[in-house]
Amino acid sequence: MTLDRPPADGGLRDRKKRRTRTALATAALRLVAEHGLDQVTVEEISAAADVSSRTFFNYFPSKDDALIGDQAALNARFVARLGEAPPDVPALAAIRAALGEVIEEMQEDRELWLLRMDVVMRNPALLPRLVAAGAEAERSMIDVVAARVGVPTDHVFPALLTSVTGAAFRAAALRWAATAGARSLADLVDEAFDTLAAGLPNPGTPKPHPTRTPS
Amino acid sequence: MTLDRPPADGGLRDRKKRRTRTALATAALRLVAEHGLDQVTVEEISAAADVSSRTFFNYFPSKDDALIGDQAALNARFVARLGEAPPDVPALAAIRAALGEVIEEMQEDRELWLLRMDVVMRNPALLPRLVAAGAEAERSMIDVVAARVGVPTDHVFPALLTSVTGAAFRAAALRWAATAGARSLADLVDEAFDTLAAGLPNPGTPKPHPTRTPS
């Protein structure tokens, strides 16, 4: 009764599913990278993965989703990490720390993510989808942040912090892809968060002993 | 020869076009506010505005665009203002200042914008579209910012500042709508930008004489 379903990872069926899923995702990325988002149909992607187009929609609710990847899983893990962080560290730093795991994962699948980001940059219509994917996570994140800093959920701060850090992370990730991963993603995210923590000062004025105002 | 085309605003033809456009946009907002994004078809919107559904697409490239409104025009004006700002004021403050005009316009069409934001909040699929609408503006904005602060266009700072301030503004606008305009949009944007400038500190610790570290 309790062990109705298969081991969920060892079975042939599961391996097949996983293979089909990645086949569809990579075929989609490859084709779109080469021909552009609008020039590739679901039918072509499905053909490249050797399944029917109907099956495509059994795996992904839309063409875009196959390209974006399973953002939800990453987001869920991120929110979990954030919830675990000790409450005495400032929220901004806590978010940076919680992102660590996500970043690691992205670095592991480096090639995949670089291609994905490249596709997103070249097809701006996808950028919104990336935001959308994070939107649901933002909801739960807002709650976690609100609880952390001890303000009501409908306060401005949690929403602001959430959307701003999301934007910063995305900017870093795109920059990462733009430079083909020359600098590590972790570095770029660090830089972005440091700039945020410093209040987004003009980069022209780095740190000229701020106690003394310039004449 | 030089005056081939009509006055562009006094003509009957133009008034008609404008009327049709706003009729479509408001019908779309009203219907979607009431029934939800997926429950309203272009055909229904067109019927409510007394035109064919084909005509709808002569005015708006997609259903979403009718709801979002002409973000591009606002963006263009914003970027122009930003370009005019004196170069000695920090970029973050310059952006806040340049937003003033946009904010004013939104306050003038208060009802329209509150409804629009309400619709966006209730149909999260639209939020990405809002970002997308600003995406092109972000491109030019990045250039302007880069020129301002004197760094190359592909530096991290301009992209970061642009996307972060965009996120902050959006958060403020949504909050504005969530509270039905109780506080002025300008106030909310000010608060958000002040928080940004302060480095997003936890709101619990307002300003406890930061020179002395707590034991």
Add this chain to the structure above:
DNA sequence: GCGAAACTTTGCACAGCCTGCAAGATCGCC
């Protein structure tokens, strides 16, 4: 006023996305 030119609206056909539904194939387990 009248006719030509410019523009707008509309219908039609069509491609593509996406969703139910039901039949058939495949897999897991006994």
Add this chain to the structure above:
DNA sequence: GGCGATCTTGCAGGCTGTGCAAAGTTTCGC
């Protein structure tokens, strides 16, 4: 091998969005 669960597929159909050409409306010159 055989049963039940799961996965794939085809089919029908609705909706979005686009190109094209016909019909209607406005503008302009005369």
